[in-house]
Amino acid sequence: MxxxxxxxxxxxxxxxxxxxxxxxxxxxxxxxxxxxxxxxxxxxxxxxxxxxxxxxxxxxxKTRLEEIIDFAQRCQFHRLGIAFCIGLSKEAQIFCSILKNHGFEVFSVICKNGSVPKEFLGIQDSQKNRPGTYEPMCNPIGQAVFLNKSKTELNIMLGLCVGHDSLFIKYSDAPITVFAVKDRILAHNPLGAVYLSDSYYKNKL
The missing domain is CATH 1.10.287 (Helix Hairpins)
Structure with missing residues (x-):
């Protein structure tokens, strides 16, 4: 090994x-x-x-945002897909606007697309984030399918949850890169847990 x-x-x-x-x-x-x-x-x-x-x-x-723009331009990709988390809707809007300002055609699909209730997955009401309310499941396969239908040449993930990102990667036809990953505790900087693993997070990790 x-x-x-x-x-x-x-x-x-x-x-x-x-x-x-x-x-x-x-x-x-x-x-x-x-x-x-x-x-x-x-x-x-x-x-x-x-x-x-x-x-x-x-x-x-260059920042990662600049590098994504540079990479897409060098590859002569024009149609870009954004698969984003609903919790980062504001960031997705700004990100898409920046890409459009650089001449790209941008297609974005939110994680809650289709509004499929979590009960479809067998999730019980007590297992929801907010029991007693309507909660749609994240639908990363839907994000991939809709971007595939748009014939995107490069797909970019913005804040998809652990596991949901795996499903999106599995079903996306276009190559994928990542702009940001989900970490609700560390302001979407998961390496923070590694940097703190011998101090503040030692007992947790």
């Missing part, structure tokens, strides 16, 4: 493959060659090439 998270050598970065750990993926030369072949697909090659340029040219210079 590969344990890259605990590696201290990072031979993959230095190129010192002779001294790579025995379980390093770099030693799987046959597998790496098979993986490299996947990048030869023209559409994949375009994504990989432009991703590398966005990384190098925007490194410590």
């Amino acid at each position: 590969d344990t890259c998270a605990f590696c201290q050598k990072h031979s993959c970065r230095t190129g010192d493959l002779e001294n790579a750990p025995q379980n390093c993926p770099c030693r799987e030369t046959n597998e790496i060659e098979n993986i490299k072949k996947k990048y030869q697909d023209p559409e994949i090659a375009k994504l990989a090439y432009n991703s590398a340029l966005v990384e190098s040219e925007g490194y410590c210079k």
Whole structure:
């Protein structure tokens, strides 16, 4: 099993493959060659090439928002899809306006699309966020289907819940990138829990 998270050598970065750990993926030369072949697909090659340029040219210079715009322009994507959480409706409106101002055609779908009650999933009233009220389920498959129907070329996730994002990724036809992820406690900065894991959050984690 590969344990890259605990590696201290990072031979993959230095190129010192002779001294790579025995379980390093770099030693799987046959597998790496098979993986490299996947990048030869023209559409994949375009994504990989432009991703590398966005990384190098925007490194410590551009925000993620700017990098998304840069990436979409380099890939010549014109039709962008936004799958967003209803709790970030204001942010989604601003984000979409910015993208439109940069010449993109933008299609956005909210998480509660279709207004399907949570009871459809077998959720009991006592399990709702607000028992005794009508609560529609999040519908990430619907977000993907509606954006697929709009023939979007790149889909962008904005604040989808854990698990709902997995379903959206599974059903989206277009490539996906992430503008922001959901973390209601840490102002949508989930790495905060990692940074505090040996102090304030130690007892929780």
